[in-house]
Amino acid sequence: xxxxxxxxxxxxxxxxxxxxxxxxxxxxxxxxxxxxxxxxxxxxxxxxxxxxxxxxxxxxxxxxxxxxxxxxxxxxxxxxxxxxxxxxxxxxxxxxxxxxxxxxxxxxxxxxxxxxxxxxxxxxxxxxxxxxxxxxxxxxxxxxxxxxxxxxxxxxxxxxxxxxxxxxxxxxxxxxxxxxxxxxxxxxxxxxxxxxxxxxxxxxxxxxxxxxxxxxxxxxxxxxxxxxxxxxxxxxxxxxxxxxxxxxxxxxxxxxxxx
Numbered sequence: 001x002x003x004x005x006x007x008x009x010x011x012x013x014x015x016x017x018x019x020x021x022x023x024x025x026x027x028x029x030x031x032x033x034x035x036x037x038x039x040x041x042x043x044x045x046x047x048x049x050x051x052x053x054x055x056x057x058x059x060x061x062x063x064x065x066x067x068x069x070x071x072x073x074x075x076x077x078x079x080x081x082x083x084x085x086x087x088x089x090x091x092x093x094x095x096x097x098x099x100x101x102x103x104x105x106x107x108x109x110x111x112x113x114x115x116x117x118x119x120x121x122x123x124x125x126x127x128x129x130x131x132x133x134x135x136x137x138x139x140x141x142x143x144x145x146x147x148x149x150x151x152x153x154x155x156x157x158x159x160x161x162x163x164x165x166x167x168x169x170x171x172x173x174x175x176x177x178x179x180x181x182x183x184x185x186x187x188x189x190x191x192x193x194x195x196x197x198x199x200x201x202x203x204x205x206x207x208x209x210x211x212x213x214x215x216x217x218x219x220x221x222x223x224x225x226x227x228x229x230x231x232x233x234x235x236x237x238x239x240x241x242x243x244x245x246x247x248x249x250x251x252x253x254x255x256x257x258x259x
Contacts, residue, residue: 009064010082014072041063100199107170141209150204159205165198165202165205169202224251224258228251
């Protein structure tokens with residue numbers, strides 16, 4: 001028996017959505033599928049971070065299913081087909097790689113490729129479009145903050161050096177300190193947002209992926225906290241039974257043990 005093809009996958013989805021198909025699949029809409037799309041994307045990220053090829057293969061399939069699912073819904077509404085989706089991304093890739101498909105010279109480093117790509121995107125948006133146009137509001141906030149700053153930087157709205165960006169972080173932290181002292185919850189929320197925005201700017205300035213940096217920090221905290229729990233258990237204790245100095249001592253041990 002031959003291996004299923006992409007066309008076979010598309011047909012399976014059409015059958016699931018068709019008369020006599022699956023009641024759950026038939027009920028779905030673009031809106032109802034949103035959480036599944038996000039979930040599958042994050043599971044792909046987890047597979048990449050785990051360096052697990054078998055899991056990555058499976059999770060990419062789950063993510064591809066979401067693309068096929070949305071295209072099938074759109075096809076039923078007479079809006080577009082999966083073939084239109086493929087043709088659109090094919091044409092975009094060719095259009096945005098003129099140094100490969102169009103004979104443009106001098107784009108011979110990753111940095112130049114990225115610069116050219118962004119220039120072509122700006123041209124496609126049009127001269128009257130905002131520099132911030134096209135940054136989705138549905139992005140995770142930290143990713144969106146960094147992309148907004150990157151777009152603003154490309155338009156010339158930029159601090160002169162990293163030190164200036166860090167100075168702004170300190171300025172926002174001082175304002176957060178004042179808000180906390182005032183016990184004004186709304187002010188604290190606003191200032192926390194400003195601090196996070198300026199930290200994202202520092203990351204953008206340094207060429208660091210702020211979202212990935214925070215994901216790595218979360219993973220590190222998880223490793224250390226679980227190590228702390230194990231250390232406490234080895235002493236016959238639970239962490240809620242320990243004093244703050246005892247917790248700080250175990251935390252230092254956990255940091256040493258986990259790196």
